[in-house]
Amino acid sequence: MSDAGSDPVVFFDGTSNRRHAATLAFTGALEISVDGETRAKWAYADIRRADSAPGTLRVFCQSAPPLARLEIRDAALAAELTSRAVNLDEHHLGARGVAKIVGWSLAAAASIVLVVLFGVPLAADRLAPLVPPAFERRIGDVTEQQVKVVFGDKACKSSPAGKAAFDKLVTKLRDAAGFDTSVESTVLSSDIPNALALPGGKVIVFDSLIAKANNPDEVAGVIAHELGHLKHRDNMRGLIYNGGTSFLIGLLFGDITGSSAMIFASRTLITSSYSREAETAADTFSIELMQKLGRPPKAMGELMMRITGKEGGKGLTIISTHPLTEDRLARMSKEDQTVKGPPVLTDAEWQALKGICGKGKV
Ligand SMILES: [Zn+2]
Secondary structure, eight states: OOOTTTOSEEEEOSSSSOOEEOEEEESSSEEEEETTEEEEEEOGGGEEEEOOOTTOEEEEETTSOTTOEEEEOOHHHHHHHHHHOTTTTTTTOSTTHHHHHHHHHHHHHHHHHHHHHHOHHHHHHHHGGGSOHHHHHHHHHHHHHHHHHHHOOBOOOOOHHHHHHHHHHHHHHHHHHTOOTTOEEEEEBOSSOOEEEETTTEEEEEHHHHHHOSSHHHHHHHHHHHHHHHHTTHHHHHHHHHHHHHHHHHHHHSOOTTSHHHHHHHHHHHHSOOOHHHHHHHHHHHHHHHHHTTOOTTHHHHHHHHHHHHHTTOSSOHHHHSOOOHHHHHHHHHTOOOOOSOOSSOHHHHHHHHTTTSOOOO
């Protein structure tokens, strides 16, 4: 180890905050050595630029641990690497990417000013639609890890038939909503009946919610409601809101995924409730989607009522993260109509979905 700041090459291995003075060898891959020992080999094609101060080339590798970084202060070494890492700027600084990044930074900077002047909620509203999709997906990945921490990491070993039924349901809703295939949904095994929409386009449904449902329309209505939150980017807004200024500053000045502020913010996101306005808008989305499929919009409300009855609103149930109000229920009933579409699942598919995590009946 030598003095900080003066080493031409510094390597962070991604498992600790420790900085290692490193040497580089340009062979078939980029070889990173510390104290004469090869510590990592990064494929040139996987190397990407990270934000850094002027005069420093800071890079990461897509096939290395996510937090591993390499900092190069030596101009010749930086030039050598730049000539070999053909995809160095692929993720954000393509020809048209530059304008996008500049615009994004200005928007983020403007938003910080807004935070100072008006507080966070307004800034969150302005900023959420501007977050680049790739960045949002990375945030979604961190959030998904936190979901497992908060709700219990019991992987659902989904039965093939159960998974097929779930995929059919999700595909039907996704197609009707006009989402592309980047929107995914999975089932997680948890005793807490809930469903969540994550940044980056992912809906997670807990198997205990499916277990409490009486028919596929109830599950469909909930997924449709979560798709509504995705459509309106309520999760991103919530994340910015909950992360507050530290999150905004992180957005502006560097890559923050994996930082403690990020973990705190994403955890708050999945345990806090949406605003009444966001709930109403997501309900509207669900009602319209169910009507499009010719299925009853109030099924979701009936499921939520059943959960309230049994759980008494305790814990992180769907009621606590999606607060239920009388007018929401009244609205779902009012919009209900005669069922005229085909069932979203066959009886056999519904039974398979009920047992998706192999727990049988609850
Ligand atoms: Zn909701």
